[in-house]
Amino acid sequence: MERVATGTEHVSPEILDYVISHSTPPDAVLDELRKETARRFPDWAVLQIGREQGTFMALLSQVIAPRRAVEVGTFTGYSSICLARGLAPGGSLLCCDVNADWTSLAREYWQKAGLADMIELRLGPAAETLRSLPADASLDLAFIDADKTGYATYWDEIVPRTRAGGIILVDNTFLHGRIFDDDPDPDARAIRDFNEHALADDRVELAMLSVGDGLIFARKK
Numbered sequence: 001m002e003r004v005a006t007g008t009e010h011v012s013p014e015i016l017d018y019v020i021s022h023s024t025p026p027d028a029v030l031d032e033l034r035k036e037t038a039r040r041f042p043d044w045a046v047l048q049i050g051r052e053q054g055t056f057m058a059l060l061s062q063v064i065a066p067r068r069a070v071e072v073g074t075f076t077g078y079s080s081i082c083l084a085r086g087l088a089p090g091g092s093l094l095c096c097d098v099n100a101d102w103t104s105l106a107r108e109y110w111q112k113a114g115l116a117d118m119i120e121l122r123l124g125p126a127a128e129t130l131r132s133l134p135a136d137a138s139l140d141l142a143f144i145d146a147d148k149t150g151y152a153t154y155w156d157e158i159v160p161r162t163r164a165g166g167i168i169l170v171d172n173t174f175l176h177g178r179i180f181d182d183d184p185d186p187d188a189r190a191i192r193d194f195n196e197h198a199l200a201d202d203r204v205e206l207a208m209l210s211v212g213d214g215l216i217f218a219r220k221k
Helices: 013-021 028-040 051-064 078-084 100-112 126-131 148-161 175-180 186-199
Strands: 068-072 092-097 119-123 139-144 162-171 204-209 215-220
Touching: 013 051, 028 051, 028 078, 028 100, 051 078, 051 139, 051 162, 068 078, 068 126, 068 148, 078 092, 078 100, 078 139, 092 100, 092 126, 100 119, 126 148, 139 148, 148 162, 148 186, 175 186, 186 204, 186 215
Parallel strands: 068 092, 068 139, 092 119, 139 162
Antiparallel strands: 162 215, 204 215
16 A cells, blocks of 8 residues: 555554555545645645545535535645535635645646535635634634644634534644654644643634544534
8 A cells, every 4th residue: 555644653554554444535536636746746745634534524524514614724635625525505615825836736636526616715824814704603614734833823713703513623733743742843832832722712622633643623612
């Protein structure tokens, strides 16, 4: 089985292989996107979520059937395809990113997946994009997977805009185990602080999952 680093160092290779082989596999579009990402952006392919996480997020989105969803940090589009496939009829996914090169590949594959009409990409600082959204609590689903020092800001903009019962997912909450270092680097310290920030937020109830590189699953009260 082809191995791609996805931040699953906390899981043995045998368990990861077993999990992947006993989950519904990605379809041809997602497989092709993973390979094309590795070809075009070999130094950055690690930013793509793993197959098993993509399957989990796609199933979750299908259960929720969101009408309004937001993704902060799109990279080449793998996670956005997974989320958009669960949108309710007439639903939309807003993707926030700053990298035109990476997201140009995402646009290609949104077209191939037949999802381009359901996804809006806004290039620019995500905090500004989020602040420009209506203040009413109308988001059904959100996914945060961008610059680590911005997580708390994104969270604080998203939570009040999420409806009661809405779901917020936050990726890389282990940051490859670096959050446990005695003297963490700035990104690891930001994630460690963010994890405490989210846990203390009484507007949500949450579970820390050992999916991928750590995944917060939060439900707005």
